[in-house]
Amino acid sequence: MSIMTGVKRPLEAVLGTDHQTLDHRHYDRHYDPHDARDKQQPKGMSKMPLHPTMAADEAIDMTTRTPSPTFPPLSGEIPDFNADASLVLVGIRGAGKSTLAIMASSALKRRVIDLENVFQRTRGASSAVYKKLHGSTECHRQQAKVLQNVLERNKTGCVIVCSWMESRVQALFREFAATHPVVHVVRDGDAIQEHLRIQDREKMDNLLKVSRAIFGTCTNFEFYNVTERQPDVLDSLSSDTLFDPVPAPYLTLKHAERHLLRFLSLIYPQGALPFMDSAFPLAGVPFEELQFTYAVALPLSRTLETGFQIEDHVEGADVVQIVVDDLCAKADSFGSDDFLSLANAITCGIGLTRRSTVVPLAIDVKLPETPTEEISQFYLQLVLHTMRLAPELVTINLMLKDADIAHLIASKGRARTIGDCLVTRDPQPWTSSTWTTLYQKASRLGCDMVRLRRPAGTFDDNIAVGHFRGSVQSLQCRQIPLIAYNTGEAGRHSVILNPILSTVAMRAEEEFSPSSSLLLTSYAAVQALAAAYAYDRMRMYVFGVKVGYSMSPTMHNSAFNACGLPHHYTPHSTESLSAIKHLIEDPYFGGASIGLPFKVEVITLIHSLSRHARAIGAVNTLIPVRHLNPDGSLxxxxxxxxxxxxxxxxxxxxxxxxxxxxxxACIRKGLSPANAVRPGACGVIVGAGGMARAAVYAMLQVGVQNILIYNRTLSRAEKLASHFKQLLQNPDFHSLGAGSDTRFHVIEDLHDPLPSSYHLPTIIISCIPTHRIGEAPSPDFTVPDGWLESRTGGVIIELGYKTLNTPLLAQARRQASRGWVAMTGLDLLPEQGFAQFELFTGRRAPQKVMRRHLLNAYRDEHERSNQELQSRMPSEVREVT
Structure with a gap:
């Protein structure tokens, strides 16, 4: 992947110039792509094209101008935004702002305002035409008037898109950025050059450099829009896809959508993105409160390597720590040009990493122990730049002046800060007051955590750092989480016993230099803990009548092995729950998956149900509890x-x-951005058993407000609908779907027309068996063609996985050209397994490992492997959750 060659200049260099805007599309808030009954072209979705050659010529002309300073830079401080604060996306043409705006509008439930469209509508011509008719000065004056009016009238509930760069426009955005997120969207230069059709690379580079300098002074965030190329997509899927990996047309947009929504979740208050919160058990638990967590150090240079698969290197990570060590490596020669290149590389590296993993990101810019004033200033600017990228964690060197640290902390936005100090030259012993003073400094200045390290001289230093960790608990200051351990070979013992975010090496690195501070992987650290009896060999099971075919043991055992855990997972078939009593009372019982037909009956054995299990009325995961609160509660x-x-x-x-x-997860992955769940979205459930209940609950969790239910036994379908109607009357569940206003309709006959008051469905979930059960043949179920008339297609999910070549999946594949995507139980199984792994272990699941082993071991009911099915099965979307 090429790296963008331009980056914002030092904040003192504020530039002004002019530029021609892109032919954006405007998304109409009233247009519903789910309704196939409206055959007209959606309002506002048509392009208002400018002549591409003219636009490119004007962009080239811009690069020949000499910018001049205008106004001072932003303070760098990122305010707390209201949840409904309008979002602004700026950047040059070809950066992908319009597509990102539509994705953001769906997630945030907002309308899109494209400034170029507003200009053309209110001034009677595009900016390019207006400029030719009235001159640059008048065109820029009118652009500023249009922008000022839009910003004043749309402070909330909008996504605003703009490519203009004139100085008055910059001033308006700077003012707006005091209370709103204003995001500079950047992209790699090759993609923008191709879009603008600029032949001269030098002029293209100059355009990028100038635009980044300008937008960098009037925005408070920066987002790297990763260019997805078809070979890259195929490479990323090859190891995780069951079928021939030819991705659906919208696959690249799904990657971009997931990347953008994660970025937005980090700049807006929690809950601002409806139905987007992670469902995994550990998502709501701060990792510093868990025991034995790890930050995998990933050099920035590795993230930029073509073909580098991040997920292969961060198994067992709780945090991915991107290490930027250029200031140390080039301390004697680092200059302004290096700064520009490095800041640009950081933007690219964070974008590529965040797109490829769900693990939180920490940015660790290294500062030499005795830096020059110039190097210190470069360090401050680089840390401020990383905060514009919305990382979850940022390290701040505690050897800086108090005022500099305070300024960085004031600029962090929603990121959390780690006050950091590594002393390698003549380090003081852990009994020295130096370390206590550093802890107190980090606490006093507002750091969220503190990390202190020194090389171990002898093994006794490992004992000493343990005593130090205990001593800080008695300090009379604000208590913050402490990361403290020794580095070097002699310090490995303290790294293993450090309870919070020990920095470890990438899993793929098998040999380490003795001089390196990273001599352990998370795998080795966990194995050492197990050898020291910190972890016991726990026994996990899947219980059911016939579970010998279950793929769960393959998934979970591969995950235990990848993480260095000593546990083991076994299938256990039984005709009665009473026959497993001795297993679940075993002191080494670590948890179980519950299969058919015990998902409801097992509730009789359980002392406490989760909110989700109570809502669904069924359990698929059993967890032993060994410590209770004094009042007997969990x-x-x-x-x-x-x-x-x-x-x-x-x-x-x-x-x-x-x-x-x-x-x-299947719903969210299978729906294209055009089918993103909006008010009026409709889904169909086929079946009325325990999995159908889970399917209804999943639809409600993504915001579906209209649900149709079909089952051969009508009374069971009516009972299912009644269950959720009653549930949604409970105030605790009003946030699901449309709350008590959610509509349910039971389809009495498969061939009855769908109710006219419902939009056409874009989600169809079959919860009935796909294989022969006893003497009963497989159902061979298909849906009426009328259910598949959505203009934008949708997703069909067949929850079974013993048989993959079902009539319903074949029907879905025939509709692929119309936007329908088929997903199966092999998509569902790993996703629910990731959550189970967290419950079993208290650790993040190695998702790629679990998927890969599942697909490699898969056999259908006729004992055919996945390779035998590849020629007949469709491609499906696979991505990290």
Whole structure:
């Protein structure tokens, strides 16, 4: 992947110039792509094209101008935004702002305002034409008037798109950025050059450099829009896709959508993106409250390597720490040109990494122990730049002046800061007051955590750092989480026992230099803990009548092995729950998956149900609880996970349902951006058993407000609808779907027309068996053609996986050209398994490992492998959750 060659100049260099805007599309808030009954061209979706050659010529002309300073730079401080604050996307033509705006509008439930469209509508001509008729000065004056009017009238509930760069426009955006997110969208130069049809690379580079300098002074965030190329997509899918990996047409947009929504979730207050919160059990638990967590160090240079697969290198990571060490490596020669290149590379590296993994990102810019004033200033500017990229964590060197640290912390936005100090030259012993003073400094200045390290001289230093960790708890200051350990070979013992975010090496690195501070992987650290009896060999199961075919053991055992955990997962078929009593009371019982037909009956054994299990009325995950609160209740948050992996008497059983998590993931992955769930979206459930309940709950979790239910036994379908109607009357569940206004309709006959008051469905989930059960043949179910008339297609999910070549999936494949995507139980199984793994272990699941082993081991009911099915099965979307 090429790296963009331009980056914002030092903040003192504020430039002004002019530029021609892109032919954007405007998304109409009243247009509903789910309704195939409206055959007219959606309002506002037609392009208002400018002549491409003319636009490119004007962009080239801009690069020949000499910019001049205008106004001082932004302070760097990122305010707390209201959840409904309008979002602004700026950047040069070809950066992808319009597509991103439509994605953001769907997620945030907002309308898009394209400034170029508004200009053309209100001034009677595009900016390019107006400029030719009235001159640049008048055109820029009118652009500023249009922008000022739009910003004053649309402070909330909008996504505003703009490519203009004139100085008055910059001033307006700077003022707006005091209370709103104003995001500079950047992209690699090759893609923009191709879009603008600029032949001269030098002029293209100059355009990028000038635009980044300008937009960098009037925005408070920067987003790297990764260019997806077809070979890259195929490479990323090859190891995780069951079928011939020819991705659906919208696959690249799904990557971009997931990347953008994660970025938005980090700049807006929690809950601002409806139905976008992670469903995984550990998502709501701060990792610093968990025990034995790891930050995998990933050099920035590696993230930029072509073909580098990040997920292959961060197994077992709780945080991915991108390490930027250029200031140390080039301390004697680092200059302004290096700064520009490095800041640009950081933007690119963070974008590529965030697109490829769900693990939180920490940015660690290294500062030499004795930096020059110039190097210190470059360091401050680089850290401020990283905060514009919305990382979850940023390290701040504690050797800086108090005022500089305070300024960085004031600029962090929603990122959390780690006050950091590594002393390698004549380090003081852990008993020295130096370390206590550093801890107090980090606390006093507002750091969220502190990380202190020194090389170990002897093994006794490992004992000393343990005493130091205990001593800070008695300090009379604000208590913040402490990361403290020794580096070097002699310090490995302290790294293993450090409870919070020990920095470890990438899994793929098998040999380490003795001089390196990274001598352990997370795998080795966990294995050492197990050898020291911090983890016991726990026994996990899948219980059901016939579970010998289950793929769960393959998934979970591969995950245990990848993470260095000693546990083992076994299938256990039984005709009665009473026959498993000795297993679930075993001191080494670590948890179980519950299969048919026990998902409801197992509730009789359980002491406490999760909110989700209570809503669904079924359990698929059983967790032993070994520590209770003094009042007999179950511990919450991090306390719930602290006993995971340790043997002992089982004092209670906790029931969870993760089936809905897998189904929700399939819905979100299978729906193209055009079919993103909006008010009026409609889904169909086929079946009325336990999985159908999970499917309804998953639909409600993504915001579907209109649900149709079909089952051969009408009374069971009516019972299912009644269950959720009653549930949504409960105030605790009003946030699901449309709350009590959610509509349910039971289809009495498969060939009855769909109710006219409902939009055509874009989500169809079949929850009935796909294979022969006993003497009963497989249902061979298909849906009426009338269910598939959505103009934009949708997703069809067949929850079974013993048989993949079903009539319903064949029907979906025939409709692929019309936008229908087929997904199966092999898409659902790993997603719900990731959540189960977290519940079993209190650790993040190695998602790619679990998927790969599942697909490699898969056999259908006729014992055919996945390779035998490749020629007949469709491509499906695979991505990290």
């Amino acid at each position: 511990p919450q948050g991090a306390e719930f996970f602290k006993a995971m992996g340790r043997a002992g008497p089982v004092k209670a059983l906790y029931g969870e349902n993760t089936d809905w998590i897998g189904i929700r």
